[in-house]
Amino acid sequence: MTVMTLPALTPEQIDGMCYNELIGLIQETNRPPGGRQTIVEVALHAFLGPHKRVLDIGTSTGVTALELARTTGCHVTGIDINPLSLQVARDRARSMGVDTVTFQEADALDLPFPDGHFDLIFCGNVTSLVRDAGRAIGEYQRVLKPNGLLATVPMYYVDTPSDTLVDEVRAAIQVPITVKYRAEALEPFRATGMEVIHESDWRFARLPRETVDAYCARILQRPHLTSLNAAARAMLERKYRAYMELFRNNLSLMGYTVMMLRKSSFIEDEELFVGERAS
Incomplete structure (x- = not known):
């Protein structure tokens, strides 16, 4: 990957960045909940192939879009509102030689695409972070x-978080999230009337602090970060490590559901006589 030249940043500017802004600065490999396992699960259940057209909402640094494209040959458009993250995504696409992906700056609330354009829309967890999920x-x-x-x-949430923890997460991502449990989180999608064709429930692994510390150390050694002055780098390290420790604590209380729905005018009756995998 080409080493990105960073703008001259002060410690104060870095201290004012939310986590989403740091993703683009650090060039973090930002994945959906469940990471590559989730991407593969979606690709298999969507029967993706070269003839399919996919929209990746909140693509960030492009990992989901690129993984779908290079493993299935599908054509992917990734959108995000963070131009720095999109720059990283385009650079990754070039370095990987993936030419069936395009990235553009766009808002999920006002998609710049015609009606009936995509075979699959992948939105990860981003819908819970926009200001109007229904829209x-x-x-x-x-x-x-x-x-x-x-x-x-x-x-x-699978377990109840403290008010302090939730407030810290809100500040980190600069989104006024509310505490939701499984039924509440899935309800906006069920309410669409779309046909639910797949669901699988997961819980985030409980990671030891040492694992997260080692991850941060590797990430913060990236060559492009050497262009920051010493004070800015020190602030970046403090800020990033604090965010990752916050997320370690928060995600230990959380789960997620990989959910797929079909835009269909005909809803089948529920299945009755289903099989069980033979041992």
Whole structure:
């Protein structure tokens, strides 16, 4: 990957960055809940191939879009509102030689695409972070083809968090999130009337602090960060490590569901006589 030249940043500017802004600065490999396992699960259940057209909402640094494209040959458009993250995504696409992906700056609340344009929309957990989830989901449905699929991975609390923890997460991502459990997190998608064709429930692993510390140490050694002055780098390290420790604590209380829905005018009766895998 080409080493990005960073703008001259002061410690104060870095201290004022939320986590989403730091992703682009650090060039973090930002994945959906469940990471590559979730991406593969969606690709398999969507029967993706070279003839499919996919929209990746909140693509960040492009990991989901690139993984879908290079493993299935599908054509992917990734959108995000963070131009620095998009620059990283485009650079990754060039370095990987993936030419079936494009990235553009766009808002999930006002998608710049015609009706019925995509076979699959992948929105990860981003819908819970936009200011009007209902409007965003309406846009997803609008640009989906008839019988197209919506893949979403909503996160939710399995154990009850403290008010202090939730406030710290809100400040870190600069989104006024509310505490939701599984039923509440999935309800906006069920309410669309779309046909649910797949669900699988997961819980985040409880990571020891040492694992997260080692991860941060590797990330913060990236060559492009050497262009920052010593004070700015020290602030970046403090800020990033604090965010990752916060997320370690928060995610230990959370789970997520890989959920896929079909835009269909015909809803089948529920299945009755289903099979069990033979041992």
